Amino acid sequence: MSTTKVPFIDLQAQYRSIRDEIRQALDRVIDSTSFILGEEVGRFERNFAKYLDAKYCVALNSGTSALHLALVALGIKEGDEVITTPHSFIAPAEAISYTGARPVFVDIDAESFNLDISRVRGAITQKTKAILPVHLYGQPVDMSGLMEVAGERGVPVVEDAAQAHGAECLISGAWNKVGAIGKIGCFSFYPTKNLGACGEGGAVVTDSLEIFEKVRMLRNHGQKDAQYHHPFVGYNYRMTAFQGAVLGVKLKRLNEWIEARRSRAALYDEELKDTPLKTPGTVEGTKGVYHQYVVRAKDREGLKRYLEERGIETGIYYPLPIPFQGAYRHMGYKKGDFPASETCARECLSLPIYPELAGKDIRYVCANIRDWVKSA
Ligand SMILES: Cc1ncc(COP(=O)(O)O)c(C=O)c1O
Incomplete structure (x- = not known):
């Protein structure tokens, strides 16, 4: 029997290659004693938005929170329907359920493992308030086709790009990064993801100023600028500074x-x-x-x-x-x-x-x- 071992993933190999930079970034956070959001997270948000060619990014505490806030920001609620995939990690379906809406599962195309666009059109009803495709395994959904179907019916697309940082789709002759194609893109920085934090992390990306401002408030107890003023009920979904600092180092690679x-x-x-x-x-x-x-x-x-x-x-x-x-x-x-x-x-x-x-x-x-x- 062979003694060769091939692990499924080796996070230590990646860490070894960037150890010094990661430790310096973590030290910066400790020295600053600014542990939540702050400059490290703000810098990462700007750089990640730039990387994706999106206008805005809001860093959060997980990809699941990103999906949840994306749907809340669109006003999705009980009685609504959101189309999504049956073949995925459960988080997108959970996020739909958190809002009280009903997930409507549409089968995939077995070649791409992703939503079968030809079936999406037939699943759209008066109650459909969003389509939530997942770019599974890092393979992009045919966003050109999906945006056309969604556009015909005026339904916003919320992309789950948790597994697809940097993947691209050709839209009208130009390459676009996934997550920055639909109305809102959602990312996870779970440690095993292609861009992984040293803990939990996520982000929402959008070109809409309205969605951006809403998600920023929602992640911080519904607060805007004035502390302890809460126009609506929000959540504590903030990214910690350690994760922002680590992701800043890794984004460059x-x-x-x-x-x-x-x-x-x-x-x-x-x-x-x-x-x-x-x-x-x-x-x-x-x-x-x-x-x-x-x-x-x-x-x-x-x-x-x-x-x-x-x-x-x-x-x-x-x-x-x-x-x-x-x-x-x-x-x-x-x-x-x-x-x-x-x-x-x-x-x-x-x-x-x-x-x-x-x-x-x-x-x-x-x-x-x-x-x-x-x-x-
Ligand atoms: C497709 C997909 N969506 C959403 C998530 C949720 O991300 P997180 O674990 O950061 O909450 C994951 C993470 O595993 C995922 O693979």
Whole structure:
């Protein structure tokens, strides 16, 4: 049995490469004793907005808070409907539920793992107050198509870009970063994300001054400038200064890390091209950032076990579509309602991918996959 170990993700490898800068940034915060929001967070907000080519950014304490405040800022409430995907982490559906609105799940396109735009049009009703697509695994949704459908009906789009910092879509001949295409973009900086904090973090991005001002107030107990004056009920969703400082250091490397992920994905594509596994395709008019490298295998459990026995960690994102989770069982969806999502939930397997992953490790993973194919 081989002694080679390939971890699913190695956050220490990234930390080692930027350790001194991170420690200096954390020291700056401690020396300033300004621990919440403040200059470090303000600087990060300006730089992240600039990176995305968006007008405004509001830094928050998580991606889930970002989704929640985006919907609250749009005035979404009980009795409303929000269209979203069944195949994702649960947070976007939860954010819809927090407002009292109903998540309306529309099946995905199994090739891209993302909302099937051709089905969205038919799901829009008088009650639809937003569409909430997720750029899953770092693969952008076809935003050009989605914005057209949403525009026809005047429905705002709230992008969940939690897994897709820096991914791009071609819109009317120009490349646009996801999160800065719809009315509001939401990001997570959970430590394992492509741009990850040293703790929880998130952000809302928008070109709308009205949404920006509303979200800034909502994150801070509904307060505007005058302290202890609260025109409406808000939340404590503020980003801590430590996270702003860390994200400032990491943002400078994001493009380099994205390129590293893309080159690793290209090596996987090459090594796996003659296997029956379905590798992630590229969708025309989009540039993904490979938060995950997801293959599909009919005997997913068998492949996972085989790789585990050979020291290779893999992940399953996500094994049960959101409408079938206990949290949403009351909605009465049944098996067969979301054929593409159900297939992906059964067959998806995420292989190790991170910017520092060595080519020899990818070759080792792929050699084992080819052996498994032969032995099956
Ligand atoms: C697609 C998606 N949306 C939202 C979130 C929520 O982000 P956070 O964990 O920062 O609350 C995540 C995080 O895992 C996610 O993957």
